[in-house]
Amino acid sequence: MTIDASRGVQAPPELVQLLTPEGERVEHPDYDIDLTPEEIRGLYRDLVLVRRIDLEAVALQRQGELGIWASLLGQEAAQIGSGRALTDADMAFPTYREHGVAWCRDVDPVKLLGLFRGVNHGGWDPVEHNFHLYTIVIGSQTLHAVGYAMGIQRDGAEAAAIVYFGDGATSQGDVNESFIWASVFNAPVVFFCQNNQWAISEPLEKQSRIPLYRRASGFGFPGIRVDGNDVFACLAVTRQALRNAREGNGPTLIEAYTYRMGAHTTSDDPTRYRVADELEAWKLKDPIERLKAYLFKNQLADQAYFEAIDAEADALGRDVRKRCLEMPDPDPLAIFDHVYAHRHPLMEEEREQFAAYLASFEGSEGR
Amino acid sequence: MTTLTLAKAINEGLRRAMEDDPKVLIMGEDVGKLGGVFRVTDGLQKDFGELRVIDTPLAESGIVGTAIGLALRGYRPVCEIQFDGFVFPAADQIITQLAKMPLRSLGALKLPVVVRIPCGGGIGAVEHHSESPEAYFTHTAGLRVVACSNPADAYVMIQQAIRCDDPVIFFEPKRRYWEKAEVDTSPEAAAGWPDLHTARVVRPGGDVTVLAYGPMVRTCLEAATAAEEDGRSVEVIDLRSLNPLDTALVTDSVRRTGRCVIVHEAPVYSGFGAELAARITESCFYHLEAPVLRVGGFSTPYPPSKLEEHYLPDLDRVLDAVDRCFAY
Numbered sequence: 225m226t227i228d229a230s231r232g233v234q235a236p237p238e239l240v241q242l243l244t245p246e247g248e249r250v251e252h253p254d255y256d257i258d259l260t261p262e263e264i265r266g267l268y269r270d271l272v273l274v275r276r277i278d279l280e281a282v283a284l285q286r287q288g289e290l291g292i293w294a295s296l297l298g299q300e301a302a303q304i305g306s307g308r309a310l311t312d313a314d315m316a317f318p319t320y321r322e323h324g325v326a327w328c329r330d331v332d333p334v335k336l337l338g339l340f341r342g343v344n345h346g347g348w349d350p351v352e353h354n355f356h357l358y359t360i361v362i363g364s365q366t367l368h369a370v371g372y373a374m375g376i377q378r379d380g381a382e383a384a385a386i387v388y389f390g391d392g393a394t395s396q397g398d399v400n401e402s403f404i405w406a407s408v409f410n411a412p413v414v415f416f417c418q419n420n421q422w423a424i425s426e427p428l429e430k431q432s433r434i435p436l437y438r439r440a441s442g443f444g445f446p447g448i449r450v451d452g453n454d455v456f457a458c459l460a461v462t463r464q465a466l467r468n469a470r471e472g473n474g475p476t477l478i479e480a481y482t483y484r485m486g487a488h489t490t491s492d493d494p495t496r497y498r499v500a501d502e503l504e505a506w507k508l509k510d511p512i513e514r515l516k517a518y519l520f521k522n523q524l525a526d527q528a529y530f531e532a533i534d535a536e537a538d539a540l541g542r543d544v545r546k547r548c549l550e551m552p553d554p555d556p557l558a559i560f561d562h563v564y565a566h567r568h569p570l571m572e573e574e575r576e577q578f579a580a581y582l583a584s585f586e587g588s589e590g591r
Numbered sequence: 592m593t594t595l596t597l598a599k600a601i602n603e604g605l606r607r608a609m610e611d612d613p614k615v616l617i618m619g620e621d622v623g624k625l626g627g628v629f630r631v632t633d634g635l636q637k638d639f640g641e642l643r644v645i646d647t648p649l650a651e652s653g654i655v656g657t658a659i660g661l662a663l664r665g666y667r668p669v670c671e672i673q674f675d676g677f678v679f680p681a682a683d684q685i686i687t688q689l690a691k692m693p694l695r696s697l698g699a700l701k702l703p704v705v706v707r708i709p710c711g712g713g714i715g716a717v718e719h720h721s722e723s724p725e726a727y728f729t730h731t732a733g734l735r736v737v738a739c740s741n742p743a744d745a746y747v748m749i750q751q752a753i754r755c756d757d758p759v760i761f762f763e764p765k766r767r768y769w770e771k772a773e774v775d776t777s778p779e780a781a782a783g784w785p786d787l788h789t790a791r792v793v794r795p796g797g798d799v800t801v802l803a804y805g806p807m808v809r810t811c812l813e814a815a816t817a818a819e820e821d822g823r824s825v826e827v828i829d830l831r832s833l834n835p836l837d838t839a840l841v842t843d844s845v846r847r848t849g850r851c852v853i854v855h856e857a858p859v860y861s862g863f864g865a866e867l868a869a870r871i872t873e874s875c876f877y878h879l880e881a882p883v884l885r886v887g888g889f890s891t892p893y894p895p896s897k898l899e900e901h902y903l904p905d906l907d908r909v910l911d912a913v914d915r916c917f918a919y
Contacts, residue, residue, distance in 0.1 A: 345695040356663070357695050361687045367653055368688070371660020378642055379664070398684070401653035408648060562698040563732055565756035569788075569835045 239449050239481060242456040245509040247517025249456075257460040261524045267455050268519060269533050270304045271512045274324040276537035277333045280544050281323075281340070285490040289548060290340040294321045298453070298485030301511030302418050304328060305458025306386065306480070309466055312354065313383035315376075317369040320358040321418075322388050329355035333540075334547045343554050363389055363396030366415065370402045373411035373469070384412040384469035386462070392423025394439065395431045403443040403477070412469035414462065415440075415477040418452060420484035425497040437479035445475045452482030453511040483509070556582060593776055598768040600742035601631050601707075603776055604749035605669065609639050615753055616661060618645040618654055619671030619707075628673055629709060629768050651681035658704050659688055667703045667753055674765075675710040676719025682727065689758045690733030701756040705749075710738075711806040711856045712903055713766035715896040722893055723805075723857035728760045729834045729866070736834040737787060738762040740808035742772040744831065751787040764806035790837035792844065796826035799850040799916055802841065802867060804830040807854045807904060814909035823913060833863055841867070842874045849880040850916040854904050859887040881919035884912045 240255050259267075278296050285293040296303060303324025310316060316325055323336055331348045338347035339358060346357035359365035369387030376383050393399050394417060406413050419436055421428055432439070440447025450461045458480055465476035483506040487494050519525040560575040595603060609615045617632055617639075623646035626633030636644035647654050651672060658668035672678045678685075685706065693700055712721030729736050735757050739745040745763070752759040785791070793808060794815050803811040808829045815825035826844055830836070845851045851871055853864035868883040886904045894902050 344697060345691075347697065349699040350663075350696060351699060357692070357700075359688075361683065364656065364684065364688050367656025367684065368660040368663060371657030371662075372664045373660070374657060375661045375664025375666055378666070385660075397650075397680075398652055398656060401648070401650045401656070404648050404650070405653050405657055562694045562696070564735075565693060565698070565701045568735075569838070 239451050240457050240461055241451040241454050243454045243514055243518055245514050247514045247521055255460040257456050265525055268515050271300045272533050272537050273540055274300055274327045276541045277544055278323060280541040284548055291342050292489050292491055293340050294489045295486035296321050296323050298483045299418055299420055300324050301455040302452035302458050302480035302482050305455040306416050306462040309459050309462035315354045315372055315385045317356045317365040317387040318358055319388050320360050326355055329353045331355055333544050337548050343551055363393040363399040366399045366402035370405045370411050370413050373413040374409055376412050382470055384466045386414040386416055388416050391419040391428050391431055394436055406475040407444045410474040413475045414465045414469055418480045418482055420482050422484050424488040437477055440477035447477040449479045449481055452480030453509045455511060455515060592773045594771050595742045595774045596769050596771050597742045597745050598629055598631050600746040600774050601749050602633055604746040608750050608753040614666045616643050616666050616668045618647050618658060618668055620649055620673050622671050627671055651677055652684050655681040655684040662702045662704050669705040672708045674720045675708055675722040675724055678708055678724060686731050690731045702758050703756050704758045705752045705761050707761045709765040710762045711764050711766060712899050725762055725833055726857060726863045729863055735759045737832045738805035740805055740829050743774045746774050747784050748787060762805055767806055788832040788835050790828050790830045790840045793829045794827040796824035798824045798848055799913055800826045800844040800848045801852045802828050802830060803854045811854055811909055814906045817906060817910060818913055845871050845875045846878040849878050851883045852912045854886045854909055856888055856903055858890045859885045860890040862887055881916045884916055886912045
């Protein structure tokens, strides 16, 4: 008996690409994008800055300042392209790796670090930024996004929800349920799956026998595979999908085909399960290098511009580091805060007892 | 005053809540045209439309997960879980998301979601239709857990649960759905409603305190009547709220009587009664004449219905425990 699912017959997948790894602009019959030089430089700046934030966070973890960090390295274009497609009224539901989308939603990067430093479980106001809290249980947020989108429908609002998840999440029941809900209720939601090829140590073939974007057809809505390292294509495809959602044309599944260049998190060791050649091949498809080549070749930016962006990135990195180290430890009694919206006798009882216990050590050594 | 069954009382409470607040939604399996398998939502879709009374796909995690999303958008969803044993597919969303998201947001988000669960046995049902899963939820911080026992409370408590800004798990005693009582549905009566999280002495007595909730309240009242014939004065308390617990009412009673029996349908082992017994022992130690005793289901899966009369606590098992209390 064989359990090799790759023996199944598959048609070659289509990939929407507008910018090749070499930085050449290409046409696509269904998707195009018209950006000003300023907008293109803005995308480049976004990509470089979020990579720098990520690099600083990895370093902070290595130095013991963060408990863990989930790096977005390699996925910058997927996140910036889709994140910049959102209007202020749209609502984004992230996993725990969407630092680039958080950047697009004006969430202070230092607020992302709180969760990984262990001072809170999520320190930003989701309503202020229309960027929900990071969800750690894989795939749970897809249902929240669909429910939110059903609320948008009921409000008659000009908005859509977008929900981020990975290739591994597509195996979760909640993700499949969210596809069903979105489909039967025609919810204004965009499912943005970053297929970074690896769910910790498990390659895509452990999750799916078919290309992920094709799952959508079984649920009754369109699925599109986009070059996840091409910021133009991610922006164009997401914009279109969001527009369709807002106009009442229902959900879309976007599979952003990309690669997790780093470890799953700083606790992971990818050398145990993947070969170096694969990493080298994907390095040639780097999202930042291809946009830099495009800008350079088309004389949209010069060396001085790139140096200025690098300097800005370094300053941002220093600022993030400084403010991370300044983050105060929470008060022990904060354990009892915000568990309930209304007063709750058990919270009050235990808080009082614990406060008295802590007070009993006052003046003694070792506390 | 109107005479209503417990099911109809919840229906009227839901109707009132939907009239009072256009953000209140009902969602679940078969809640629309059918009115729910127990008819608790009967007629609501006809009167409030399909946008507010939503027949959902058949997946419980999806019901609660999308209810969370609707709550994030400002709605107040009331989810119906068709039977107690079907809440487990939704347990992940309830425990990891519904209960914890407000804390995760440092108070920026509120999740006013009610999860209604018909619970308990006694209706001759097949497996997964007779369970009492309350302890899973009382053990989960961030949830409020209540259990109504009679039509008048059911009418009031469902409205209070919907108004609450915290998630509420709302247990309904399914074998009592068809029991009738007088319910004051006049708007003026609302001023006199007790707080959602208060317990109530439903029968005063001086010799022993019996604590119950949901379907067991009536059983304990019947036991108290029978005990009276033996000359024992049993005080019966309907807890109504399991989290938070009205500790003061319970301890006041046990300090007076010196004896306590706890009754629930759920298995005794690690059941909600264990928390009650521990708390009472801690707070009433010098007043107790006997150990706190528990009566409940056996520590087995719920049996086939031909055996459920042996599994479920009944009048005699309650009286037996009362008797054992006096053996000390």
